[in-house]
Amino acid sequence: MEPSALGIIGAGTMGIGIAQVAAQAGLRVAITDAHPEAFSSARERLEASLTESVERGKLTAEAAEACRRQVTWEADLRSLVEADWVIEAVTEDMGAKREVLRTISAITHPETPLATNTSTFRIADLAQHCARPDRFLGLHFFNPPPAMKLIEVIPGAATSAVVTEAALALCERLGKTPLIAPDIPGFIVNRVFAALVAAAADLWAAGAEAETIDRAIELGLAHKLGPLRSADLVGLDVMLAVLRSLHEQTGDARFRVPEGFVQLVESGKLGRKSGEGFHAHPGSRL
Numbered sequence: 001m002e003p004s005a006l007g008i009i010g011a012g013t014m015g016i017g018i019a020q021v022a023a024q025a026g027l028r029v030a031i032t033d034a035h036p037e038a039f040s041s042a043r044e045r046l047e048a049s050l051t052e053s054v055e056r057g058k059l060t061a062e063a064a065e066a067c068r069r070q071v072t073w074e075a076d077l078r079s080l081v082e083a084d085w086v087i088e089a090v091t092e093d094m095g096a097k098r099e100v101l102r103t104i105s106a107i108t109h110p111e112t113p114l115a116t117n118t119s120t121f122r123i124a125d126l127a128q129h130c131a132r133p134d135r136f137l138g139l140h141f142f143n144p145p146p147a148m149k150l151i152e153v154i155p156g157a158a159t160s161a162v163v164t165e166a167a168l169a170l171c172e173r174l175g176k177t178p179l180i181a182p183d184i185p186g187f188i189v190n191r192v193f194a195a196l197v198a199a200a201a202d203l204w205a206a207g208a209e210a211e212t213i214d215r216a217i218e219l220g221l222a223h224k225l226g227p228l229r230s231a232d233l234v235g236l237d238v239m240l241a242v243l244r245s246l247h248e249q250t251g252d253a254r255f256r257v258p259e260g261f262v263q264l265v266e267s268g269k270l271g272r273k274s275g276e277g278f279h280a281h282p283g284s285r286l
Contacts, residue, residue: 003170004028007080007108009100010089011035011042011073013235014117017145018089020049023070024063024146025174030083034090036075046071049146058146078107085170087139089117092241097121098129105131113163115139119190120245123156123183133158137167140187141176143234152181152188185249186242193230194242195254200227201278205260210278228278232271236278240265 006022008015011033019029033039050067053059059067080086086108090096097116105114114136116126127133138154151171155164164180171178181187186194200213214226231239240257247255264270264277271277 002173003084005030005083005085007032007083007086008089009033009077009080009086009104010091010117011038012089012091013045014141014143014145015089016042016045017049017143018087018117018141019071020046020067021141021145021174021176023067024059027070029071030074030079031071032074032077032080036073039073043073049144053146077104080104081107081109083108083112085113085115087115087117092119092121092238092245094121094125097126101126101129101136105129105136111135113137113166115167117141120186120242120249122185122249123154123159127156127158134160135163137163138181138183138187139167139171140181140189142189143238149175149177150189151176151178153178154181154183154187156183186246190242190246193227194239194246196227197231197239198243198255198257201231201258201261204228204278205258214279232277232279232281234271235273236261236265236269236271 005028008019008029008031011031015031019031022029050059050064054061054064086104088097088100088104090100097118108114110132112135114130116138117140118126118138119140123138127136130136133156137156137159138152140152140154142148142150153164153167153171168178184191203213204210210228214229217223217226225233240261243255243257247257268274269276272281275281
């Protein structure tokens, strides 16, 4: 049976983006968050994304309105008890994810698949906190979810083949391209991308211009966006969390965070969403 209702835990950037993708695919979506006061800004982000999609011809006004009707905002995790799938999309913090997974796996039906949108943590480590690890796996969406085609599907050692196949089918229903990734810190994309960003940030910290670094990679390796421009798009706070997580889990020096990168984030220069990061982004504050 195809799923008809999706539960999402976390009303942040990724949670809202995943909600939009699912609603556009015709699923009913219930969004929960430990801080219901976050719903106001989350609704604004969803509205802004739908409006932009209509303006760019990606959605009709009728489809956008249908999408709005598919989404509900719930203060209580128990509202997800009837969901066919549940996706955890809280902040990339191991403690926060463990707590949510323990709670939600005790509430939902034993047969309901549960996924985490973690970008760095091993599924095997998180599965220890799920009542049914055979029903649990990773679904790593990329930012912004409505635009990015890839979803990394990461089965854990205990994940059943049935759940993995159901996850692949769900991704395809959402209009995405799923690829199976190994259960190692960072999986495929972030394992490679984080190392590239760290290397580019090292060059920048040594005095090279961000524009020069990005143009060199774009022209020399045929990348559409250079690593620092891409980091600005993702959000430097998010990128910093990814690098720190990978460095902590692996101890590998290639994921070491340059001090200048930390200073950018601490000064509020987070990339496109703040209007400035490695590059200036006038008029793009989100």
